[in-house]
Amino acid sequence: MLLVVEQFLNGLQFGLLLFLLAAGLTLVFGIMDLVNLAHGSLYMMGAYFAATFAAWTGSFLLGALLALGATLVLGIVLEMSALRHLYGRDHLDHVLATFGLILFFNEAVRLIWGPAGLALPLPAWLTVPVPILPGIHYPAYRLAIIVVALLVALLLYLGVMRTRIGMLIRAGASNREMIGALGINIKLLYTLVFGLGATLAGLAGLMQAPILTVQIGMGENILILAFVIIVIGGIGSIRGAFLAAIFVGMIDTLGRAFLPNLLRQVLSGAAASTAAPALSSMLIYLLMAIVLVVRPEGLFPANRR
């Protein structure tokens, strides 16, 4: 029971983290029609910035805030210098160009921070276990991730659905020429959206950093997961990304936790312990394949065009 509740919360936490990453990706994808493979690099940069700034300032929170600012600036610079010129080009051009950016970022990180990973230590007040149910304790930091991510999801929803900027973003997604003709500075809007996506990726990276090590290439595996999520959820749909992210986070975590025991019932111990991680990693891709075969547009396609 204890294990089930704990793994369930872990799944929720991982799912929410994936949502932060996927939300930025799906915004950029849905609005600018840009396939940004370098989104995972922004996630990595968020983690590296946080580790560095936290070490400088000696404060986790201050470091995290500075890192968010830094990823925002980095995203805006990236958009204005390179990615802006890719809008309206073929998706294949996007893949190639942003693949180049991944190479660049990985190497730049190796040059600046060295090949060894960094650690981002947590402050003491975030490491205590918190009682959530009678007799069940859960790490405060993971709870904090859940709360922060839910808050961001809510703000994002309100921002996109209830504010003027959000209205412009939605309008830009459905018809970019028209919104330009109505006198809206579409270029600025795009830069803003990209910056927002970059900040969300950075937030996901820096929140994940204390749980895993901060290392080169950390953004690549998770980027593919984020892509899987937006494809399952339907490209451009924040709601779809949210539900798919929770779903994928749960499957991944619960699969890793319980599949080895399940497999041990049918396979020998050694075979089960090597097959289980591979099988649980596969589950997500299997899910995506099934979704695409049954509903080629994703589960919650955004209504556009």
Add this chain to the structure above:
Amino acid sequence: MKGLSVSKAVTALMLAGLVLLPLYSYLSSNIFILTLFTRIVILALAAASLNLIMGFGGMMSFGHAAYLGIGGYAVGMLAQEGVGSGWIQFPVALAASAIYALVIGALSLRTRGVYFIMITLAFAQMAYYVASGLARYGGDDGLTVYKRSDFSGLINLSNRTQFYYLCLACLFGVIFLIWRIVNSRFGLVVQGLRSNEQRMQAIGFPAKRYQLVCFVISGTMCGLAGALLANNTDFVSPAVMYWTRSGDLMVMVILGGMGTLFGPVMGAVVYLLLEEFLSQITEYWALIMGPLLLLIVLFGRGGIMGMLGRIGRG
């Protein structure tokens, strides 16, 4: 017409270079360059097969590295089980790739556009994780191929020059095949589907069936590259199927010129030589390579072949 001749001249030069390379390697007793080019030729073969569906068929597969792994594992696993004959290993590698392509093609082709890119990627990642889970065949660490495929004395794969020429012959054979396919009725239908699927369907062509056959042919060709690659490195691991490898193949095709016969070969040669060259200048070669790719996308439309064409016309 002049534009055509510039790119043709460069292509001819490159092909002559590839054919004469072992001679240069022998005269300068530079063994390294022969090993390097064996790898280049094999990956050029993989890129050429990707170009068949991507450039001519308009199917953007982001999971082509899976076939490299399947072909490689077919050789590695059979060798592990004591079947060293290439007459068995290579047909099995090709058949396994074809079956895999048939299954994932039938499912993937239900989607299009970005969704197709992503679903092919997902299947390749699945193949990657399956290989990582194969405890008997090394799992994550990969599988060492202790003995290269044995073609009953006809050709010795452990001889560097013979192996190089075998790879080159396979490359030329595949390109010849692609040339025949592209100019056949079947190839014209596939290219028609790239331009306008609805119209082709309205004329009465079963679109998916044509695309699937093309997809399977391409996958089988890439499986051949995988079998050769496992023989070249004497090793196969899940890493050959990782998604960045599929990205590499796409880069080679786009860099060289999508939808041209020799573009992918040119792309593979340039990309891998550039990687080799830059990594000798600096440890941080990717710092230059990354932005270079970006610049190529922004300014060099149509890849190297396209640029050569423009120079000619210029």
